[in-house]
Amino acid sequence: MLFSPGCGTDERNKQKSDAEISEGRTRFGIFRRAKNVSSKLRNSIRNKLRRRNDFGVSEIEDVSEIEELKAVDAFRQALISDNLLPARFDDHHIMLRFLKARKFNIEKAKCMWADMLQWRKDFGADTIMEDFDFTELKEVQEYYPQGYHGVDKDGRPVYIERLGKIDIDKLMQVTTLDRFVKYQVQEFEKTLAVRFPICSAAANRHIDTSMTILDVQGLGIMSLTGPVVEFIKVLQKIDNDNYPETLGRMYIINAGPAFQLIWTIVKPLLDPDTTSKIQVFGSNYQSELLEAIDASQLPGFLGGSCTCSNEGGCLKSDKGPWEDQNLLKVIKVLYVTSPHAGRVLWFCTAFSSWFFQVLRILKLNLLYVDKFKWRSTHYAESNHII
Numbered sequence: 001m002l003f004s005p006g007c008g009t010d011e012r013n014k015q016k017s018d019a020e021i022s023e024g025r026t027r028f029g030i031f032r033r034a035k036n037v038s039s040k041l042r043n044s045i046r047n048k049l050r051r052r053n054d055f056g057v058s059e060i061e062d063v064s065e066i067e068e069l070k071a072v073d074a075f076r077q078a079l080i081s082d083n084l085l086p087a088r089f090d091d092h093h094i095m096l097r098f099l100k101a102r103k104f105n106i107e108k109a110k111c112m113w114a115d116m117l118q119w120r121k122d123f124g125a126d127t128i129m130e131d132f133d134f135t136e137l138k139e140v141q142e143y144y145p146q147g148y149h150g151v152d153k154d155g156r157p158v159y160i161e162r163l164g165k166i167d168i169d170k171l172m173q174v175t176t177l178d179r180f181v182k183y184q185v186q187e188f189e190k191t192l193a194v195r196f197p198i199c200s201a202a203a204n205r206h207i208d209t210s211m212t213i214l215d216v217q218g219l220g221i222m223s224l225t226g227p228v229v230e231f232i233k234v235l236q237k238i239d240n241d242n243y244p245e246t247l248g249r250m251y252i253i254n255a256g257p258a259f260q261l262i263w264t265i266v267k268p269l270l271d272p273d274t275t276s277k278i279q280v281f282g283s284n285y286q287s288e289l290l291e292a293i294d295a296s297q298l299p300g301f302l303g304g305s306c307t308c309s310n311e312g313g314c315l316k317s318d319k320g321p322w323e324d325q326n327l328l329k330v331i332k333v334l335y336v337t338s339p340h341a342g343r344v345l346w347f348c349t350a351f352s353s354w355f356f357q358v359l360r361i362l363k364l365n366l367l368y369v370d371k372f373k374w375r376s377t378h379y380a381e382s383n384h385i386i
């Protein structure tokens with residue numbers, strides 16, 4: 001694998017410098033000012049969108065989207081020229097996330113991308129959904145309650161973490177840091193491969209971000225030391241480096257006065273693009289959460305009406321549009337076999353009555369995926385969806 005000059009930790013640590021943020025803003029400023037795009041360019045890019053878009057249902061809304069497309073196209077060419085674009089990752093939205101994470105600096109995004117591919121190879125991320133079994137999940141839930149539960153009003157999956165209830169000593173008695181990290185990576189992969197596509201199909205728009213609720217009740221400043229911090233740092237690094245721009249918004253709830261004070265001090269030092277997604281609340285957060293999430297999708301302990309009593313509690317249920325086991329099996333097959341799984345999934349859900357026929361055919365001959373890919377394009381064009 002080829003690495004560009006400048007790839008590495010030192011370089012990465014410089015990403016969020018003021019200069020770069022300023023550069024990114026200027027670049028966007030140029031994007032927004034570029035209003036006189038010729039119809040020829042527009043049509044050319046529209047054609048490219050037809051090829052690249054996962055679901056084939058987006059319309060170009062404004063000039064900034066056209067500039068994003070141009071940037072993704074340039075990034076794609078740069079990756080191809082360095083042999084850094086496996087078919088599985090040849091996806092407009094994945095490339096856009098990495099570009100956004102590096103403020104549209106193609107060279108820096110390419111470094112990040114190359115590091116991500118190398119990490120996936122070393123960690124075994126490509127096959128972790130199939131070959132890792134986190135048998136201790138039930139015990140882990142006791143000492144670190146967290147999990148996905150429902151969708152917000154924008155259709156994004158909601159991830160809830162009760163960090164304040166973490167008991168790091170007992171947690172490390174039932175699992176190891178390595179195994180817990182593997183479990184988290186498996187969940188990241190499941191979110192990208194299963195939750196986002198199914199949420200996209202359910203909401204009829206592209207979804208590649210989630211909402212996080214971080215409950216810090218009981219988390220004192222003193223508990224943010226040693227193993228807990230190490231634990232958070234390891235997971236955050238994997239998340240930031242390999243799954244960038246997947247946080248839609250985060251609500252930190254039950255924050256005590258000390259936590260809120262620290263947040264007020266630290267916030268101006270962090271990347272404004274990140275802090276703009278985070279809101280911190282004390283104990284009166286329920287109405288804010290209910291503005292963002294329907295009561296039926298929100299656990300009772302957070303002010304919603306859901307209890308998941310048959311599943312042993314909301315954080316053990318993995319409730320969501322993705323819980324349909326048949327759908328899950330199909331998505332797993334599609335993602336292992338097709339880099340254009342999103343398009344195929346969209347087609348499958350658009351024709352739900354054909355869904356199980358598709359499953360049957362896929363089981364018989366995976367080459368049928370190509371035929372359905374063609375049909376999905378054909379259907380979208382004939383209905384003026386693209």
Ligand SMILES: [Zn+2]
Pocket residue numbers: 149298299306307308313314315317319
């Ligand atoms: Zn529930």
